[in-house]
């Protein structure tokens with residue numbers, strides 16, 4: 001009886017070879033899964049039993065798990081075209097900065113160089129943290145493209161603070177709040193070009209304080225006093241004397257969130273400040289469209305006892321000593337439908353910045369063209385839409401299809417780490433291939449769509465980036 005079975009296996013593997021591995025290179029997905037879920041599902045991976053790590057739930061700020069009272073309940077959700085515009089601007093901004101061109105304010109007039117990677121209004125994911133003693137909840141954007149964290153603080157004029165989800169954080173109600181003295185190392189170490197730091201002169205009898213000012217790429221600003229406070233992550237983890245900006249003057253395109261959590265690699269970030277406890281490591285899982293909750297975790301799983309066995313790793317380094325914010329890895333290849341594309345790895349040699357705040361992955365022209373050709377050919381049965389946008393030129397009309405057969409797309413990085421993107425949430429965004437042409441000879445950016453459902457572990461301590469599929 002074993003003989004027919006063996007024959008079958010042989011025939012099938014022959015088929016699969018003859019078809020170039022297509023048997024396993026496609027996923028059939030119901031088109032209903034392309035639509036965001038109406039209700040929030042419970043996050044997996046939070047309440048992580050590993051006591052050496054700290055996790056909090058994470059949500060898309062316009063998704064089903066967005067904290068109540070945030071913009072999810074507004075009718076003001078930006079259109080896809082608007083999101084793409086700010087996404088393009090963020091990516092351009094990061095790449096200009098990476099290519100070393102000095103950037104002055106694009107808002108006109110002001111002369112603060114825009115230190116930070118991107119645009120605050122392009123950031124998409126939020127976490128809720130406790131700040132102060134007693135802790136009050138604040139919902140903040142997460143950003144791997146910037147470092148200094150801040151929340152809007154009381155007192156703040158209606159004209160100086162934008163309307164936000166939660167009551168303003170009131171430092172006078174917290175027993176652990178302190179301002180950072182001008183003469184302290186922490187204040188002196190704030191880079192002048194980055195945070196326009198300086199001492200506030202005595203006002204109303206208060207001693208001078210360490211001021212900070214940040215201007216983001218789109219002209220949004222925050223100014224206030226560099227301060228320390230107790231930060232609670234989830235139910236158990238506490239970061240004492242966390243340095244953050246107590247913002248008293250915010251202008252620009254801000255939207256409801258209470259502040260920002262900087263996860264870049266420079267000394268001001270949460271990751272760097274907690275490196276002695278968490279080893280300079282953090283991870284997140286961005287939820288797929290049809291679910292809701294993901295997580296943000298500080299610390300890496302223990303490699304000594306193989307707790308990290310679900311991950312594949314590739315070397316990661318800071319962009320440069322002067323631009324420590326950005327995390328860089330290097331792609332070596334892409335496959336579509338299980339077939340490696342014919343792209344010389346040298347095309348990717350400049351590296352790729354991994355950014356939580358950029359939506360669409362940008363890759364060099366040569367690689368993009370190869371990917372687009374293979375993807376379109378694998379999707380030939382669905383009509384292409386005329387490009388609605390200059391960057392996204394591979395968008396489909398799935399009307400009338402109950403299911404869609406989508407090729408798997410896998411990214412391979414230096415060292416051979418290969419990550420299968422989730423289908424469809426990691427490959428398609430609004431029915432478009434979630435990749436764009438970044439130009440030849442340019443840095444690439446790995447955007448957030450590609451990493452949906454995957455735990456991405458940034459471990460500066462170990463100098464590597466890990467991917468764990470199916471994490472949320």
Ligand SMILES: *[C@@H]1O[C@H](CO)[C@@H](O)[C@H](O)[C@H]1NC(C)=O
Nearest residue numbers: 049050051052302305306307
């Ligand atoms: C590995 O160590 C971590 C703590 O570092 C612990 O939480 C976890 O349960 C351990 N896993 C195994 C399989 O022993």
Ligand SMILES: *[C@@H]1O[C@H](CO)[C@@H](O)[C@H](O)[C@H]1NC(C)=O
Nearest residue numbers: 155156157158159160248249
């Ligand atoms: C409030 O706003 C006014 C005008 O915009 C300004 O003159 C004043 O200094 C502000 N007060 C505080 C406490 O920031």
Ligand SMILES: *[C@@H]1O[C@H](CO)[C@@H](O)[C@H](O)[C@H]1NC(C)=O
Nearest residue numbers: 198199200201202203208211
């Ligand atoms: C603070 O005071 C010093 C000396 O009085 C003065 O030179 C400086 O311009 C003041 N700075 C601000 C921000 O007012």
Ligand SMILES: *[C@@H]1O[C@H](CO)[C@@H](O)[C@H](O)[C@H]1NC(C)=O
Nearest residue numbers: 201202203204205206207208
């Ligand atoms: C600021 O005010 C405090 C308290 O009034 C005073 O002791 C200190 O000398 C003042 N500092 C400056 C630079 O004026």
Ligand SMILES: *[C@@H]1O[C@H](CO)[C@@H](O)[C@H](O)[C@H]1NC(C)=O
Nearest residue numbers: 051052301302303304305306
């Ligand atoms: C990792 O696991 C090993 C073996 O179980 C244990 O000896 C070590 O203390 C753990 N490390 C941490 C940071 O918990």
Ligand SMILES: *[C@@H]1O[C@H](CO)[C@@H](O)[C@H](O)[C@H]1NC(C)=O
Nearest residue numbers: 383384385386397398399400
């Ligand atoms: C998509 O296809 C449907 C059915 O074939 C058609 O009616 C519709 O006009 C198409 N939409 C666009 C935007 O082309």
